[in-house]
Amino acid sequence: MKLPEYAAKDLELTVSRALEEDIGDGDITAQLIPAGQTATARVITREQATLCGQAWVNEVFRQIDPTVKVNWQVADGDPVTPNQVLFELSGSARSLLTGERAALNFLQLMSGTATICKHYAERVADTKVKLLDTRKTIPGLRNAQKYAVTQGGCYNHRIGLYDAFLIKENHIAACGGIDKAIATAKLQAPGKPVEVEVESLEELQQALDAGADIVMLDNFSESLMKEAVALNGGKAKLEASGGITSETLLMYAKTGVDYISIGVLTKDCRAVDLSMRFDN
Numbered sequence: 160m161k162l163p164e165y166a167a168k169d170l171e172l173t174v175s176r177a178l179e180e181d182i183g184d185g186d187i188t189a190q191l192i193p194a195g196q197t198a199t200a201r202v203i204t205r206e207q208a209t210l211c212g213q214a215w216v217n218e219v220f221r222q223i224d225p226t227v228k229v230n231w232q233v234a235d236g237d238p239v240t241p242n243q244v245l246f247e248l249s250g251s252a253r254s255l256l257t258g259e260r261a262a263l264n265f266l267q268l269m270s271g272t273a274t275i276c277k278h279y280a281e282r283v284a285d286t287k288v289k290l291l292d293t294r295k296t297i298p299g300l301r302n303a304q305k306y307a308v309t310q311g312g313c314y315n316h317r318i319g320l321y322d323a324f325l326i327k328e329n330h331i332a333a334c335g336g337i338d339k340a341i342a343t344a345k346l347q348a349p350g351k352p353v354e355v356e357v358e359s360l361e362e363l364q365q366a367l368d369a370g371a372d373i374v375m376l377d378n379f380s381e382s383l384m385k386e387a388v389a390l391n392g393g394k395a396k397l398e399a400s401g402g403i404t405s406e407t408l409l410m411y412a413k414t415g416v417d418y419i420s421i422g423v424l425t426k427d428c429r430a431v432d433l434s435m436r437f438d439n
Contacts (some may be wrong), residue, residue, distance in 0.1 A: 162214055165318050173303060174218040174301040177261045183337040189253040193423040196251035196439055202245045202263070204270075206245040209277040210245065211235045211310040212269035215303060219262040224254035236273070236310040245433070252437075259435050267430035268300070269307040275428050276311025279408060279421065288412040290399070290419055295426035304425045318422055323352045325375070331355075336364060355399070363387055367394050375420070377401050381410055388415040 161169070204210075213235050220227040227250035233239055245266075248255050277289055296304045305315050317323035324344045327385040328339070334340035337355060344353045354373035355366040360383070366374045367390075376387050378401035391397055399411050400416040411419055 160285065163306060163309075165394060168304045169302055170214060170218055172264075172295055173224075173299065174215060174222055174261070176299070176354035177264065178219065178222060178258075181261050182257060184260070186257040188255070189256045192252050192256070194251075194253065196252045197250060198248065198255055199249045200255050200435050200437045201247050202266075202433060204239045204243055204245060205241055205434060207240050208270050208431040209240070209273040209311050210239050210270050211307040212266040212303070213274035215269065215301075215391050216246070216262045218426075219265065220250075220254070220260045221294045224251055226416055227254050227258070253327045254437075255437075261432050263435065267302065267433050268297070269303055269310075269427070270431040270433075271428040272304050272307035272406050272425055273311035274431060276313040276424050277305075277310050278311075279405060279424065280312030282408050283412040285411070286412040287313045288416060289420060289432070292424045293420055293422045293426075294319065295422040297425075304428075308424055311424075314418075314426060317352075323354065324348070325354045325356065328358070329355045335350075336363040337371075338369040341371055344369070354436070360386060360390060367391065371395050373398055373418075376416070381414060383412065384414040384416060388390075404406075 164310060167331050182235040189309050210233050220229055225250060230247040232246060239245065282291065282295065292308045292313060294313055301319070305318060308315060324388060326340045326344065331337055331340050334343060341353055341355060352372045354375055355371045356377050357363045357366055363374055373396045374391070375398045376384055379387060379399065384399060388397060396417040398420055399416045400420045403411055403421055404420055408419065426436055
C-alpha cells in the first residue's frame with residue numbers, strides 16, 4: 160500500500176532518529192555474536208489487533224542492514240489474532256537483534272492506534288458519521304499515528320497548524336469576534352478550510368452567517384446537538400467534540416452531525432503485545 164504524502168515525507172527521518180537514540184555509537188550486546196553469523200526469526204502478535212506500521216519496520220532494517228530480508232505475511236489494516244506470524248526475517252544475527260526493538264516499537268504503537276480506531280469505527284459503522292483524529296499525538300510521531308488512524312477505519316482531521324484553520328475561543332477573542340476571524344482567514348488563505356469552534360447555538364448562527372466551512376460543536380448535549388443540526392440545515396459541515404466516549408459515541412453519531420473528533424484515538428492508545436523469536 161502506498162503511503163500518503165504526509166506519512167512518506169518524514170519516514171526516513173523518523174526511523175533514523177529512533178535508531179540514533181537506541182543504538183548510539185553501537186549495539187555492544189549484539190557485538191558478542193560473531194559478525195558472519197546469520198539467523199532467521201519470526202515476529203508474532205500475542206493478542207488480537209489491527210496491524211499497522213509495515214513501512215516503518217522495513218525502513219528500520221533497511222537503514223541498519225539492507226541485506227536483511229523482511230517477508231510479510233499480513234498487510235496494514237489487516238486483523239490479526241494471537242500467535243499469528245506477522246513477518247519473517249533473515250540475515251545477519253547482529254542486524255536482526257539491533258533492529259528488533261525499534262521495529263517493534265513502531266509496529267506496537269501504530270497497531271495499537273489502528274486497533275482502537277477500529278473499535279470506535281465499528282461502533283458507528285451503520286451511521287453516516289466520520290470519526291476524526293486530533294493533534295493529540297505523541298511528539299515526533301504525528302504522521303505515523305495519523306496514518307495508523309486511517310488503517311483502523313477512521314479519518315484525519317488537519318495534520319497540523321498549517322493545512323486548515325481551526326478558530327477557537329481564544330482566537331475569536333483576539334480577533335474581535337467570530338465574523339472577523341473567519342473573514343481574515345478567508346482573506347489570508349482562500350483555499351484552506353475554515354473551521355470554528357462554538358459553545359452555543361448563538362455562536363453557531365454567527366459562524367454560519369460568516370461563512371464557516373465546518374463548525375465544531377464543543378461539549379454540546381445530545382439534545383442541543385440535534386437543535387444545532389436543524390439550525391444548520393446543511394449550510395456547513397458539523398463536527399461534535401468534547402468528552403465523547405466509546406459508550407456515548409453512537410448516541411452522538413445519530414444526531415446527524417457529519418464528524419466526531421476524538422482525542423483518545425491517538426493520545427491514549429495501548430501498544431499491542433508483539434514478540435520476535437529466533438528460529439532454532
